[in-house]
Amino acid sequence: xxxxxxxxxxxxxxxxxxxxxxxxxxxxxxxxxxxxxxxxxxxxxxxxxxxxxxxxxxxxxxxxxxxxxxxxxxxxxxxxxxxxxxxxxxxxxxxxxxxxxxxxxxxxxxxxxxxxxxxxxxxxxxxxxxxxxxxxxxxxxxxxxxxxxxxxxxxxxxxxxxxxxxxxxxxxxxxxxxxxxxxxxxxxxxxxxxxxxxxxxxxxxxxxxxxxxxxxxxxxxxxxxxxxxxxxxxxxxxxxxxxxxxxxxxxxxxxxxx
Numbered sequence: 001x002x003x004x005x006x007x008x009x010x011x012x013x014x015x016x017x018x019x020x021x022x023x024x025x026x027x028x029x030x031x032x033x034x035x036x037x038x039x040x041x042x043x044x045x046x047x048x049x050x051x052x053x054x055x056x057x058x059x060x061x062x063x064x065x066x067x068x069x070x071x072x073x074x075x076x077x078x079x080x081x082x083x084x085x086x087x088x089x090x091x092x093x094x095x096x097x098x099x100x101x102x103x104x105x106x107x108x109x110x111x112x113x114x115x116x117x118x119x120x121x122x123x124x125x126x127x128x129x130x131x132x133x134x135x136x137x138x139x140x141x142x143x144x145x146x147x148x149x150x151x152x153x154x155x156x157x158x159x160x161x162x163x164x165x166x167x168x169x170x171x172x173x174x175x176x177x178x179x180x181x182x183x184x185x186x187x188x189x190x191x192x193x194x195x196x197x198x199x200x201x202x203x204x205x206x207x208x209x210x211x212x213x214x215x216x217x218x219x220x221x222x223x224x225x226x227x228x229x230x231x232x233x234x235x236x237x238x239x240x241x242x243x244x245x246x247x248x249x250x251x252x253x254x255x256x257x258x
Contacts, residue, residue, distance in 0.1 A: 003253030004177040005117040012183035029085035051157040052123045093131035103221025110245035126150040159186045161193030185209040
């Protein structure tokens with residue numbers, strides 16, 4: 001059985017969007033709407049344990065007990081904040097303020113040249129993906145992906161495997177024919193729950209998470225001039241300075257029979 005597809009998470013995986021992207025956009029939305037909230041780096045790191053922006057705000061309200069505008073229903077308030085934050089985040093993306101992480105563009109190109117299919121499985125809004133990709137890779141980059149599964153396309157968000165099951169079904173593939181790329185334990189559990197081996201590229205928020213079910217844990221995908229740091233390699237097969245499509249096709253897609 002050969003490797004047929006790479007499936008990517010977005011936030012924290014394709015780009016370091018959390019600390020200097022979404023968090024800042026939320027704080028600007030709070031300020032713009034006259035809400036006296038502010039998410040510090042520490043607070044936002046704690047909130048990342050919850051998948052999905054709207055769900056994250058609901059968790060914040062329930063557990064941090066912030067002041068709520070007296071004239072607003074909570075669900076309406078959350079929807080309005082999310083809408084405003086998404087507009088601000090779009091402006092940041094279009095301004096080129098959020099680049100792709102090291103090795104992402106290179107691996108995309110290597111996969112396409114090798115005939116390996118690409119897909120996205122994320123909880124972020126579809127518009128965020130569009131502007132992240134097009135601002136970094138051009139308008140045609142959206143056509144590189146067989147499917148972009150995003151936002152509320154499934155009922156249960158990560159760590160539920162539902163979004164990965166959806167992607168596999170739409171692509172007509174089995175989990176062992178794919179590799180998923182994630183940055184968090186929540187995402188890792190989601191992908192492995194669908195039977196997909198996972199490669200983790202950590203960020204500052206997730207570096208200390210356990211990743212016990214991951215096949216490989218790196219600090220990034222790497223480029224020729226930006227070598228990777230190997231964090232954990234349970235299979236003992238990685239000895240390079242960057243994650244290449246040659247490595248992936250040699251070591252994945254064989255897991256079901258190896």
